[in-house]
Amino acid sequence: TRSYSITLIPGDGIGPEIISVAKDVLVLAGYLEGIKYDFREMLMGGAALDATGLPLPHETLSAAKQSHAVLLGAVGGYKWDRNDKHLKPETGLLQIRKELGVFANLRPATVYSPLVDASTLKREVAEGVDIMLIRELTGGIYFGEPRGFGTNDNGEEIGFNTEIYATHEIDRIAHFAFKVAQKRRRKLCSVDKANVLEASMLWRKRFLAIAQEYPDVELSHMYVDNASMQLIRDPKQFDTMVTNNIFGDILSDEASMVTGSIGMLPSASLGASGPGLFEPIHGSAPDIAGQVGVFYFRFFSFASTDMLNNSTITHIQDKANPFATVLSAAMLLRYGLGEEKAAERIENAVMDTLNRGFRTGDIYSAGTKLVGCKQLGEEILKSVESNVPAG
Ligand code: NAD
Numbered sequence: 402t403r404s405y406s407i408t409l410i411p412g413d414g415i416g417p418e419i420i421s422v423a424k425d426v427l428v429l430a431g432y433l434e435g436i437k438y439d440f441r442e443m444l445m446g447g448a449a450l451d452a453t454g455l456p457l458p459h460e461t462l463s464a465a466k467q468s469h470a471v472l473l474g475a476v477g478g479y480k481w482d483r484n485d486k487h488l489k490p491e492t493g494l495l496q497i498r499k500e501l502g503v504f505a506n507l508r509p510a511t512v513y514s515p516l517v518d519a520s521t522l523k524r525e526v527a528e529g530v531d532i533m534l535i536r537e538l539t540g541g542i543y544f545g546e547p548r549g550f551g552t553n554d555n556g557e558e559i560g561f562n563t564e565i566y567a568t569h570e571i572d573r574i575a576h577f578a579f580k581v582a583q584k585r586r587r588k589l590c591s592v593d594k595a596n597v598l599e600a601s602m603l604w605r606k607r608f609l610a611i612a613q614e615y616p617d618v619e620l621s622h623m624y625v626d627n628a629s630m631q632l633i634r635d636p637k638q639f640d641t642m643v644t645n646n647i648f649g650d651i652l653s654d655e656a657s658m659v660t661g662s663i664g665m666l667p668s669a670s671l672g673a674s675g676p677g678l679f680e681p682i683h684g685s686a687p688d689i690a691g692q693v694g695v696f697y698f699r700f701f702s703f704a705s706t707d708m709l710n711n712s713t714i715t716h717i718q719d720k721a722n723p724f725a726t727v728l729s730a731a732m733l734l735r736y737g738l739g740e741e742k743a744a745e746r747i748e749n750a751v752m753d754t755l756n757r758g759f760r761t762g763d764i765y766s767a768g769t770k771l772v773g774c775k776q777l778g779e780e781i782l783k784s785v786e787s788n789v790p791a792g
């Protein structure tokens with residue numbers, strides 16, 4: 402058997418619910434393919450702030466760096482929204498991405514045929530969409546200096562950030578994107594704002610230069626405003642897309658809705674070496690957070706004080722869609738561990754579960770079976786076990 406160490410970071414909000422499902426799926430698919438794991442569950446985000454005072458404790462970062470791959474739920478919540486920047490849950494997430502050097506973020510937007518009716522777009526527009534959106538993840542306005550707060554000449558308070566890309570940052574994401582496109586339908590659309598922003602002008606110039614090395618890939622350029630419109634008008638025109646950090650953040654949420662729900666989109670964040678980071682593209686969804694079981698612990702006070710303090714969950718909802726996280730676990734197996742068979746097992750199980758009609762509320766449509774996060778997880782496990790090939 403092959404053995405891997407995995408860092409699990411449940412995080413906040415729906416994070417623990419979806420990670421619990423994804424972990425079970427990872428274990429079963431792994432077991433059936435001769436894989437064993439050594440899991441370490443670590444704190445990040447609001448949970449880490451409450452327990453340690455920091456959004457990314459040193460132990461979490463070092464565990465992540467020492468493992469073969471990191472699986473993350475989501476971070477953030479109302480409780481910490483007004484914290485100073487360095488004490489925000491989201492800052493922990495940006496730090497771990499930067500520290501792991503995972504500059505390339507793959508965000509596939511695939512319309513699963515059983516979910517066509519869950520899309521808000523017409524069937525003929527959504528059907529068959531298969532986009533690989535590549536987001537630059539460790540540069541741009543998220544990290545650019547100078548940044549901060551200050552006062553302008555009128556004594557007025559200002560907040561400012563810098564959109565900045567160095568040549569080496571553009572070149573490495575460009576090579577990455579061309580190589581991904583080569584393995585797909587060999588069409589690469591680079592999305593920028595080169596009509597206005599200098600950082601985008603350099604971006605476009607470097608993509609044009611690097612394209613010379615990939616004559617088999619058809620490169621096109623699109624301004625981000627048009628791209629956001631084209632994604633809704635005719636998403637099937639896209640194969641592989643590549644863009645900067647902030648445009649990728651926004652366009653991936655938009656692309657997710659073509660597939661039916663943001664609860665369907667996984668991601669893989671990869672660097673030149675070292676462990677990858679795998680997480681759904683959605684957030685901690687505090688509006689629907691709350692898992693089965695935890696409520697009773699709180700209500701009857703059976704749980705230890707520690708458990709109560711660490712829990713931000715106040716009531717049962719069990720509404721979260723775990724598919725994005727389960728599909729992130731599949732990406733972890735494929736891109737993080739090179740375990741293609743186990744990855745396919747999970748992807749086939751997702752398709753099989755959808756074919757058997759099980760849905761959370763966000764992807765529900767008439768004639769399907771509405772279930773909670775926990776039960777959907779159990780149905781996915783049954784599908785993993787029966788290993789029905791994708792149809
Ligand atoms: P969100 O993605 O958490 O939620 C947006 C909407 O989509 C909500 O209505 C939510 O209920 C729904 N949704 C999201 N995931 C879902 C799922 N799996 N199943 C069903 N419905 C789902 O975005 P937001 O509300 O803007 O942000 C909430 C918090 O999450 C904020 O603190 C934000 O900073 C954080 N956030 C974290 C990450 C991350 O950890 N990677 C990503 C995005 C947002």
Ligand code: IPM
Pocket residue numbers: 477491494495650682683684
């Ligand atoms: C995402 C999130 C994060 C981002 C936030 C929470 C920092 O929106 O992963 O898409 O903007 O990258």
Ligand code: MN
Pocket residue numbers: 650651654682
């Ligand atoms: Mn986002």
